Amino acid sequence: MDLSATPTPTRSKSKPKSSPSKTIAASAAPQMDFSTPSKPTPRRKSKSMASPPPMSPATPSTVRRSRRLLETPTKDLSETPAKDLSATPVKPKPTPTLKRKRAAPSPKTPSQAEPKRQRRLPKQRSYYRKVVYDGGEFAAGDDVYVKRREGAESDAEDPEQEDCRVCFRTSGGVMVECDGCLGGFHLRCVRPPLRRVPEGDWACPYCEAERAGRAIDRPKPPAGKRIRRTAKEKLLSSDLWAARIESLRREPDGAFWAKVRWYIIPEETAAGRQPHNLRRELYRTNDIGDIEMETILRHCFVMSPKEFRDATNEGDDVFYCEYEYDVHWHNFKRLADIDDEPETKEDPSDEPYNADNDYVSDTDEDSEYDEEDEPATRCVARKNPSQGLAANSRTGRIYGLQKIGIRKIPEHVRCHQKTALEKAKATLLLATLPKSLPCRDKEMEEISTFVKDAICNDQCLGRCLYIHGVPGTGKTMSVLAVMRRLRSEFDSGALRPYCFIEINGLKLASPENIYKVIYEQLSGHRVGWKKALHYLTEHFSDGTKIGKKANQPIVLLIDELDLLLTRNQSVLYNILDWPTKPNSNLVIIGIANTMDLPEKLFPRISSRMGIQRLCFGPYNYRQLQEIITSRLKGIDAFEDQAIEFASRKVAAMSGDARRALEICRRAAEFADYRVKQLQVGQTPSSANRGNGVVCMGDIEDAIQEVFQAPHIQVMKNCPKFGKIILAAMVHELYRSGLGEVLFDKLSATVFSWCHTNRELLPGYDTLLKICCKLGESKIVLCEEGTKHKLQKLQLNYPSDDVTFALKESPDLPWLSKYL
């Protein structure tokens, strides 16, 4: 049984059971192709039964692994009686080291431990970020197993190691996990024995047999030996719960409580287990509960798809979580933070905002949860079903949107194996952000130094950067990329806090609204624009406080700057005047298309703005080619000269990268369409595989669609009299030498032609109607139809095009002699 030959990308994971055993991990850990984020294939792991190595110190990088070593089964929580703990504070062996909760994102500022003070703590709730409790170290954000009260059947035992399903012993070498039943098997116990951990999917012989429909007896355990179940198995058979710790606190009476967000297994949702659910899949719910710390068993690891794919060494307690499950509405939604990876474009203005918030606040309230997740608001929302709170108004927003979700996760999202063409289409989407942004290094460097100067060296005074370039040359993208890079620098502690505001001029309802938006971002309050302008001016000139963030350096990005132009240009003036104020910590980056925008403005504005400029020239064909190929790296779907052809064509026309990507995507669509039509026509096996590559013809079609106006084809397919009218128009215009023709004259020509060529004479009003129709699709330009014979007509396209289109028309052979 050699499954490694399957076309699916193989993933093999080595999973040392209780300890990382380097040899095995290295033997079978080649990571393959992870470019399909939507559908993770079930994973494979090998379980090693090697003896545990000496304990390693808990450095941050190895925390996950070593934590499991710290708590040995003998010290397991469940063995301690529940009441015992809170009553006798001596019980926890290592005294709980309490770390004051500080959401400090940078490790450089060490979250200092405040040890041994908890005995004398004041009588109030105190929140902690990290608690060492009964040997385990728990922090907010960790995932844990939680005991179910009722099913305490076998909670007492918590085997670290799983028994082999054949020989029912734990020790004895490498084990491999079946992807079907998640049971562990020794390599040698499988029939036929495996030499090494297979790559790709592997199903145990029993699962295979069941899949094939044969009845087969799984080996029974030897008499007297109970099957010990690991925590994972208990969880998956709903004898345990899993939860994520949201916050940790200590009540006045000394008991430790945790606020947790529950996970749920697919069987417990309304939709039940669906065929595409992975064995280790969990859903995160929006149900939040308060539990006592002693019900927490130990850690498990619930991971996002990306982490899950990359995970190699976390042991048996890894789970997969891609969706959130709404317990009230019984529907699913993708987890938002999956897409919130740092490289996404989505809402970049918000992210630094929140980060700053965390940094400054060392308060103990649990304010960093989204309001959506707050159980209190949720309950309110449920009790009064948003009476009078409309979802589209500002206040009602939080009550409505949770309702949106899908009843059942559609199968096509997850079980679809993407072909190369589909992968290419996905990666060519404008929305997908490439891993690297080629060809704009110099510009990005300049932006980066500009912003850094402002943030680090306080060189803010009167500085403004004007970026210009035609659409689709990566202006906004470069700035955002720079800001993302700065953000990660800030996260690692290398940079001072700053505030980044992004505004798009075209998305503002009116230019004055920009004050409102800026003020809201800085202070969090909503006021009218006049008031906002007043406050902002006061703040920048006199230094009055408007919010805690306003004192940090502010980077203001205004996209589509030219839209802020008003008649007296006051908006632009006001904004550009701020940086020159003594108390301002503001730099402005303006983006627009026209090169000479500063020159068009009043001199008092251009003197404030036009000093530092950055031009984004149109891409040339080499750059476009590089952009496309860098996106298509690893996907074999395009002929090389096809890419070159597309990029040359676009570079000659506009140099717009968006256009080039869209053309390539469209070409991929054409190719995909062709392949699929072929498959429909024939049996899938006989479909030509070699056709699944985008060739020159596809690119040509796509370019035609983009650049060519469709008028010639429409003219060719005009009704008969439409053609006659067009020909007559060309004739009349040529004869008279004028630009336009009266309908009266035109109709006379048409009638005489029809007469001589024995066509059926059209009615006068029919002709008029046809003229109006042609006018509607703008082949001819005409006045409104009420003017009847006095209507003036004009061709909208060159007369050569008309001649070309009508030269050979099968139904009117006589027409060509007039052209």
Place this chain on the structure above:
Amino acid sequence: MAAAAPVADQAQAVLRGRLCYPAIVHSPLRSSPDTNYSKLKYLVASSVSEACNNSVLLLGPRGCRKGAVLDMVLEDLKKEHPDAISMIRLNGMLHSDDNCATKEIARQLCLEHQLSFSKMASSDDNTDFMIDMLRECGLAHKTVFFVLEEYDLFAQGKQRLLYSLLDEMQTLTSQAVVIGISCRLDADQLLEKRVRSRFSHRKLLFVPSSLDDIQRLMEHLLMLDKDSNLPKNYVTEYNSRLTVSFLSILEDKEQNSYNFNSIMKEYRSIQDAYKTSDKYATTVCFRAFEHLLDRELITFADSKGRNVALEYRPVKLLISSRELAESLDLNTTCPVVLQKLLDRERYM
């Protein structure tokens, strides 16, 4: 003869049922492989299943079944993915104003997801709501379809709506398809350069169906099944008779209005010259003149001079002399004098 009447009624009912039911009218579109239907279906279906954003423009003169094809495609998709589609329909005639359009979008989104909607929300709120909703729908694997009819009318002013829609297409979380329908062939040239750069330039051209196609469609629609014992030519005969009678009515009217000619003096001179029996007073003629104006058979030569009395404003004839002659020929009650007059003028 008495037996034929119920048969005719029956046939009429069958035909009416067919003509009024769009699914039957357009069903032949579905069958052939290389049509706009299958292309559009592929495009839209792939953007649902592969979660990508798209924007398509359907171009073509009126009556080329752009809307019908789109409706069919969306209908099919709804059957395939019942949960994963929500639709927003806008019409350029009604919602070309940006504020009004965003409000309408918010209203339809609310309606679809059973949220309460407030008319009072500002346009900023509505835009924010739309963006939030797009994100939530994207997270829930729902594709939002924006169908913009009379797309060219949205391309007026600053095109803020189109910009924000198409810009939203470029974020990862939102999952939406913008479908524009327009009869202007140069609809994509109307877009502002920033908007055009964001538009993905997928265009589907709908051309008027050829004579064969129409014939086939008519056969498909009007041919009665063999088993219903009706003569086939019954229907066509009926139709043609209807048209003929309709036409004659129209032409009669035209002639009548011509009968009172416009300018009094002319009329007088004709009267004097031919001494016909029917004489009309000035007031009657003036009434007739007004009547002609109302029917837009004649019109004022220029728009200025509003304050000049009606009698003295210069007017123009809007129908050609050829049409006049034809209509006079057709009308049997027309006095011979008029025809003679017209003939004489033509040969002069």
